[in-house]
Amino acid sequence: MPHSHDHIVKSYDDELKRLDGEIIRMGQVAVAQLDAAIDVLQRRDTQAAMRVVANDEAIDTLEHEVSHDVLRLLALRQPMARDLREVYAALRISSDIERIGDYAANVAKRSMVLNQTAPVSAARGLPALAKLANALVTExxxxxxxxxxxxxxxxxxxxxxxxAEYTGLFRELLTYMAEDPRQITACTHLLFIAKNIERIGDHATNIAENTWFLVHGELPQGDREKGDLTSQVTDGQ
Amino acid sequence: MPHSHDHIVKSYDDELKRLDGEIIRMGQVAVAQLDAAIDVLQRRDTQAAMRVVANDEAIDTLEHEVSHDVLRLLALRQPMARDLREVYAALRISSDIERIGDYAANVAKRSMVLNQTAPVSAARGLPALAKLANALVTExxxxxxxxxxxxxxxxxxxxxxxxAEYTGLFRELLTYMAEDPRQITACTHLLFIAKNIERIGDHATNIAENTWFLVHGELPQGDREKGDLTSQVTDGQ
Incomplete structure (x- = not known):
């Protein structure tokens, strides 16, 4: 009875599809977490922020499943060529999505601290930055x-x-801090939140590069501009 | 002539050793980069800082070699069991070392900005933090x-x-900023430098967990305390 057998021993193709589905699901959860983190930041909702922090575990669990399935596939199916790149890219991309989830959870965590102080108007720039990052991850x-x-x-x-958006926000937050030292702690958390979102953009880029690699078997040509112009921000600028 | 043949087609074992050597070398470069970054920060040496930033490419190149060799090994040798875990751990660990290198380079980059302003005494706590991180990565x-x-x-x-050390430094830097708003930009870079070093500690932990996995075939039991207590720092604390 080959059919009943098929239900137990999945096909190689099904296993690859399963891996693909896990990555898609991880990505959806991470994007939802980033959305939720910015939402709770804007609404100053500490209860909802706690849920975002707790939800990060779902992404970690999915990452472990991906790792497990990757090792299983490598051991039992010994994929070659494009299939091997599928498995390799899944492993790489899952690790980027896991980081995106961590950053989203950290945004939510810092928002809880911000809820203990008066609202800082400099926080207004964050949703736009997060929207850009979210669009990039989704894409x-x-x-x-x-x-x-x-x-x-x-x-x-x-x-x-x-x-560019992050750099503008970074300068704005430094100005706020200088103008009102009582806002220094809040603005510092906002700086780290902005930095988290900027890093999410880097991980979106990693996902894109691994996708290119999956298809073409090599990394895209040309140097990518790596990172964060604010490393060079001085008072004079 | 089997001997001349051996020189061209390396043995499986040689390929695994080569991978191991690449990881060790990557790690040595990353540790040296972190040392150098803290050294140039303390000496306020912009020329030397530029060299640290440029040297990061050596680590990126090694990471690409590791990825390449991992894919080659998976495709041609189809490793199983412990050998598969060797290859998997090498891939994971190389990615953590690459991040450590990035953080070290970012420390050097920010030190160049700090050289354009008066020395900040709060910077004194950084070498102790970096020493802890360096010891952990080395271990x-x-x-x-x-x-x-x-x-x-x-x-x-x-x-x-x-x-714990990072949390202390974080609070100290916030205090300095509040006391002297002219130091806000410099202290912000110091905050990010401290955060980079704290993240290096997390990557040392990842390397350790992947080493455990390599040996035992499963992740160590028990939750690890993830991250950064400063996400919860308020003015009141």
């Missing part, structure tokens, strides 16, 4: 789901938008 | 080199020391 995950290398490459170029 | 890499899971597990427990 990177869509490119991965479609195995669309060109779409992935376009994501890579857009990380500079986030870096 | 994690030694545990990996010796394939010593118990030694790796001890690393995991010591990350709390870094977190």
């Amino acid at each position: 990177a995950l869509d490119a991965y789901r479609e195995r669309d290398a060109d779409r992935a490459l376009a994501v890579r170029g857009r990380d500079v938008e986030i870096d | 994690a890499l030694d545990a990996y080199r010796e394939r010593d899971a118990d030694r790796a597990l001890a690393v995991r427990g010591r990350d709390v020391e870094i977190d």
Whole structure:
């Protein structure tokens, strides 16, 4: 009875699809977590922020499942060529999504501290930054789901938008701190929140690069602009 | 002539050793980079800081070599059981070392900005934090080199020391900023430098956990305390 056997021993193809589904699901949870983190930050909702922090475990669990399935596939199916790249990319991308989830949870955690102090108007710039990051992660995950290398490459170029927005916010927060030293602690948490979101953009870029690699078997050409212009911000600028 | 053949087609064992050597070398470069970054920060040496930033490329190149060799090994040797875990751990650990290198380079980059302003006495706490992080990374890499899971597990427990030291420094920097708003920009860079070093501790822990996994085929039991107590720092505390 080959059919009943099929239900127990899944096909190689099913196992690859399962892996793909886990990555898509991880990505959806991470994007939802980032949305929720910014929402609770804006609404100053500590209860909801605690739920965002707790939900991060779901992403960690999914990452463990991906690792487990990757090792199983490598051991039992010994994938080659494109299949091997599928498995490799899944492992890499799951680790980027896990980091995105961590950053979202950290945003929610810091928002709880901010709720203990008066609202800081400099926080107004954060939703726009988060929206950019969220769009980039969503686009990177869509490119991965479609195995669309060109779409992935376009994501890579857009990380500079986030870096520019982040730099503006960084300077604005420094100005607020200088003008009102009572806001220093709150603004410091906002700085780290902004930095978390900027890092999420970097991980979207990683997802895009791994998608390109999955399709083409090599990394995209040309250096990507790495990171954060605020490392060079001085008082004089 | 089997001997001349041996020179061209390396043995499986040689390939695994080569991978191991690449990880060890990557780790040595990363530890040296962290040392150098703190040294240039203390000496306020912008020229030397630029060299640290440029040297990060060596680590990125090594990471690409590791990825390449991992994919080659998986495709051609189809490793099983312990060998598969060797390859998997090498991939994971190389990615943690690459991040440690990035953080070290970012410390050096920010030190160049600090050289454009008057020295901030709050910077004095950084070398002690960096020393803890460096010791932890070195210990994690030694545990990996010796394939010593118990030694790796001890690393995991010591990350709390870094977190405690970081929290102290974080509060100190906030106090400095409040007392002298002219130091806000410099102290912000110091906050991010401290955060980078704290993150290096997390990556040392990851290396340790992957070493445990390599030996035992499962992750160590018990939750590890993840991250950074300063996410909860308020003015009142």
